[in-house]
Amino acid sequence: MAITRRPEIADPEGATVKKALTDLGYNEVSTVRFDRSITLEVEGDDANRARERAIEMCNRLLVNPVLEDYTLEVEA
Amino acid sequence: MTKVAVILFPGTNCELDTVEALGNLGADAQIVWHSDSDLAGFDGVVLPGGFAHGDYLRTGAIARLSPVMKGVASMAEAGRPVLGICNGFQILCEAGLLPGGFIANRGLSFLCKWVDLEVADQGSILTAGMQRGTHLRLPLNSYEGNFVAGSREVRVVLTYRDNLNGSEHAAAAVANEAGNVVGVMPHPERASADWLGSADGNLLLGSFLQAAAA
Secondary structure (H helix, E strand, O other): OEEEEOOOOOOHHHHHHHHHHHHOOOOOOOOOOOOEEOOOOOOOOOHHHHHHHHHHHHHHHHOOOOOEEEEOOOOO | OOEEEEEEOOOEOOHHHHHHHHHHOOOEEEEEEOOOOOOOOOOEEEEOOEOHHHHOOOOOOOHHHOOHHHHHHHHHHOOOOEEEEOHHHHHHHHOOOOOOEEEOOHHHOOEEEEEEEEEOOOOOOOOOOOOOOOEEEEEEEEOOOEEEOOOOOOEEEEEEOOOOOOOHHHEEEEEOOOOOEEEEOOOHHHOOEHHHOEOOHHHHHHHHHHHHHO
16 A cells, blocks of 8 residues: 555655755755555455455555545555 | 543553643543543543554554544534543544644654644633633644644634644644534643643633533
8 A cells, every 4th residue: 555645735754855855966856755655464365355455444544534645556 | 520531542641630630620530541432421521642552553543443432422422522632632633523634743843842822713612711812821742733624624723823833724723513522732731830831721621621511
């Protein structure tokens, strides 16, 4: 799961690191965003069901919809 | 005597100050462990500050799943006063009892200092009967104190006169629509006697207790 901050929400950590990169001369950097990733190992052999359950977990706990968006990938 | 539940999660650390401050104002404040789900018999509830469940995942995200939050939600629904202080405010947002959420302070500073506030709405259980524009001085003590409303309508109860953490609407305290659930980021219980530097917190806690007694 890649959990990203919603575009309209400020990212103070990203802004601070962008400034540090600019101080080091990396002027080409226009945005730094700190995203989170979560990896789950789950039992089962049904990828669709695993995906459905993972979406439910994101909506119920792992992601705060006020602040964040997410995408997820299922690997066998 | 007005009976107030002060909820203790693993990692809460302001429960004793809160009990003391409420007790000094004449309330019977009792600590309730987070795995108790029944708040029957209490007139109001406070979620004090700290680091519930280590702030893991997101501040308040795990705490909102504790059994006691069912009791807190019932109190909120019944119109009883529910107050979240600092981390308690973050928990109420995660629980959906208040709108919005929190991110790190602007400038990434942990802010531990006295702040000046202004009453923006006298209709909540925290500010009932106070004049709009009244100034209060309370200590702030947080890293993720930067309130984000998202696209939600927010009822701002107290504002920062100097918005150091970058909160949207300069919001230091926010209420639900009915005004009976309030979150406040600075600590009223730490401004509960002149010798602590300010007794302004007593005005807010006193207002909360009046609502609880009603």
